[in-house]
Amino acid sequence: MVVAPDHRADNDAPTVPTGILQICFAMLLVPVLDVFAKLLGQTLNPVEVTLMRFIMQSLLMAPLVLLARQWHIPPGTMIVQMARGVLLAIATACFFAALQHLPMAEAISIYFAQPLILTVISALFLGETIRQRRIIAILIGLVGVGVILQPSLVIFGLPALFPLMTALSMAGYVALTRQLAGRAHPYQMQFVVGLTASFVLGSTLVVGDVLGIDSLSFIMPTATEWEWIIYMGLVATIGHIFIVWAATNAPASVLAPFQYLEIVSTVFLGYVVFGDIPAASTVVGVSIIVASGVYLFHRERMASRRPSKAA
Numbered sequence: 001m002v003v004a005p006d007h008r009a010d011n012d013a014p015t016v017p018t019g020i021l022q023i024c025f026a027m028l029l030v031p032v033l034d035v036f037a038k039l040l041g042q043t044l045n046p047v048e049v050t051l052m053r054f055i056m057q058s059l060l061m062a063p064l065v066l067l068a069r070q071w072h073i074p075p076g077t078m079i080v081q082m083a084r085g086v087l088l089a090i091a092t093a094c095f096f097a098a099l100q101h102l103p104m105a106e107a108i109s110i111y112f113a114q115p116l117i118l119t120v121i122s123a124l125f126l127g128e129t130i131r132q133r134r135i136i137a138i139l140i141g142l143v144g145v146g147v148i149l150q151p152s153l154v155i156f157g158l159p160a161l162f163p164l165m166t167a168l169s170m171a172g173y174v175a176l177t178r179q180l181a182g183r184a185h186p187y188q189m190q191f192v193v194g195l196t197a198s199f200v201l202g203s204t205l206v207v208g209d210v211l212g213i214d215s216l217s218f219i220m221p222t223a224t225e226w227e228w229i230i231y232m233g234l235v236a237t238i239g240h241i242f243i244v245w246a247a248t249n250a251p252a253s254v255l256a257p258f259q260y261l262e263i264v265s266t267v268f269l270g271y272v273v274f275g276d277i278p279a280a281s282t283v284v285g286v287s288i289i290v291a292s293g294v295y296l297f298h299r300e301r302m303a304s305r306r307p308s309k310a311a
Contacts, residue, residue, distance in 0.1 A: 015248075015249035015250065016249060016250040016254060018249045018250075019245075019246040019247070019248070019249030019250025019254070019255060020246070020250060020254070020255065020258060022242045022243075022245050022246035022249065023242070023243065023246040023250075023255045023258045023259070024258055024261055025242055026239045026240075026242040026243045026246065027258060027259055027260075027261035027262040027265065028261055028262075028264070028265045029235060029238065029239045029242070029265075030235070030236075030239040030262060030265075031104070031108070031262060031265040031266040031269050032231075032235045032265075032269065033053070033232055033235045033236050033239065034095075034099060034104055034107075034108070034266065034269075035104075035269050035273050036228045036229075036231055036232040036235070037049055037053070037095075037096045037099055037232060038096075038099040038100070038104065038273075038274070039228055040052075040221075040225055040228055040229065040232070041096060041097075041099055041100040042100075043219065043222075043225065044219050044221065044225065045215050045216060045217070045219070046093050046094075046096040046097040046099075046100060047093050047201055047204055047205060047208070047216055048201075048205060048218055048219065049096050049232075050089060050092045050093040050096055050197070050201055051197075051198060051201035051202055051205065052221075052229045052232070052233070053092065053229075053232055053233060053236055054089065054092075054193075054194045054197040054198045054201065055194075055198050055233075056229065056230065056232065056233020056234070056236065056237070057190065057193075057194040057233060057236055057237055057240070058191060058194035058195050058198055059233070060233060060234070060237040061187060061190050061191040061194055061237065062191060064187045064191075064241075065187050065188055065191045068185060068187050068188075070185040070187050070188040070191075071188070073184070073188070073192070074183055074184050076183075077180060077183055077184050078192075080176050080179060080180055081180065081184065081188075081189060081192040081193070081196070082192065082196045083176055084173050084176045084177060084180075084189070084192075084193050084196075085192060085193040085194070085195070085196025085197045085200070086196060086197070086200055087169045087170070087172045087173040087176070088169070088170070088173050088193055088197055089196070089197035089200050089201055090165070090169045091165075091166045091169035091170045091173060092166075092197070093201065094162045094163070094165040094166040094169065095107065095111065095162065095163060095166040097159065097162045098110075098159060098160075098162035098163045098166070100159070101156050101157075101159035101160075101162075102152065102156050102159060102160060102162075102163070103270055103274065103276035103278070104266045104267075104269065104270035104274065104276060105263075105266055105267045105270050105276055105278040105282055106148065106152050106156075106160070106163075106278070106279070106282055107162075107163045108163070108262060108263055108266040109148050109163075109263065109278075109282050109285060109286040109289070110145060110148055110149060110152070110160070110163035110164055110167070111163040111164075111166050111167050111170075112167070112260070112263065112286065112289050112290070112293065113141065113142070113144075113145045113164065113167045113289060114166075114167040114168075114170045114171050114174075115141075115171075115256070115293045115296055115297070116137075116138045116141040116142060116145075116289075116292065116293065116296070117167055117168055117171040118171040118174055118175065119134060119138055119296055120138065121171050121172065121175050122175060122178075125175065133295075133299065134296060134299055137292045137295045137296050137299075138292070138296070140288060140291075140292050141288065141289050141292030141293065141296075143288060144284075144285045144286065144287070144288025144289040144292065145164070145285065145289060146285075147281050147284055147285035147288065148281060148282050148285035148286065148289075149161075149164070149285075150281070151279060151281050152282075177189075186244040186247070186248075187244070190240055190244070204216060205217070205218050256293075256297045257293070257294050257297050260290050260293070260294075263286060263290075
């Protein structure tokens with residue numbers, strides 16, 4: 001579960017093919033993170049797994065921040081950067097909670113409603129104009145979400161809503177990322193996100209222990225689980241670094257459709273590791289969502305080339 005940061009690069013830049021290759025590699029790699037999260041979720045609660053994921057991210061990003069000399073927070077960005085951390089912590093914890101109950105393919109498929117939700121948030125809070133064709137694309141995409149969600153709710157119950165909560169939180173995260181575009185270095189943004197998320201999640205576990213809430217209590221990982229945590233952190237960090245590199249080489253509107261490769265890798269790994277086979281309704285629903293999402297990205301590219309007209 002990941003999203004490429006916003007970028008304003010030139011569509012015709014010679015580095016665009018490099019950016020596409022980098023985002024493809026990242027999208028094929030990132031679901032490995034979800035595999036380790038699902039394995040850890042068999043014994044640890046999702047908040048603890050998420051905390052470990054962000055602690056590892058913070059530790060691994062710190063040297064990059066120091067080498068890039070990006071420890072100075074630009075004025076006026078701290079609150080927005082920390083808000084991104086809170087939203088990403090919620091999004092990741094909800095997705096890891098979903099993985100405890102749902103097959104990986106169903107969880108990631110519902111999550112990919114995120115571009116549709118982002119388009120609505122951009123209109124409501126960022127003042128972007130949505131015209132008829134985009135509204136139709138959003139409604140069609142939501143039909144696809146319903147196709148996946150309806151049988152999933154029957155089979156898995158309310159946990160099927162966790163990926164939808166992830167999509168909502170992630171859409172807010174991306175909207176804030178767009179506000180920071182060009183104002184803060186990507187390495188710094190990832191580091192601050194990791195620290196903020198670690199603080200929020202760690203505080204949640206402390207409160208859970210004090211109040212005796214079993215589902216929020218810290219459980220000491222075994223030796224094998226510590227290995228999985230390290231692998232999870234490495235995969236998450238490497239994947240995000242490749243996404244940052246991709247975003248420096250190509251605009252977000254070019255990279256965005258390639259994010260759907262994450263579904264391919266997720267389905268493959270879900271089958272190989274857990275023996276999950278996507279339901280027919282999932283295949284139909286995700287096809288509708290992908291078609292709607294690709295169309296929205298196409299309209300975004302057209303709008304960026306004609307800034308005076310809204311798509």
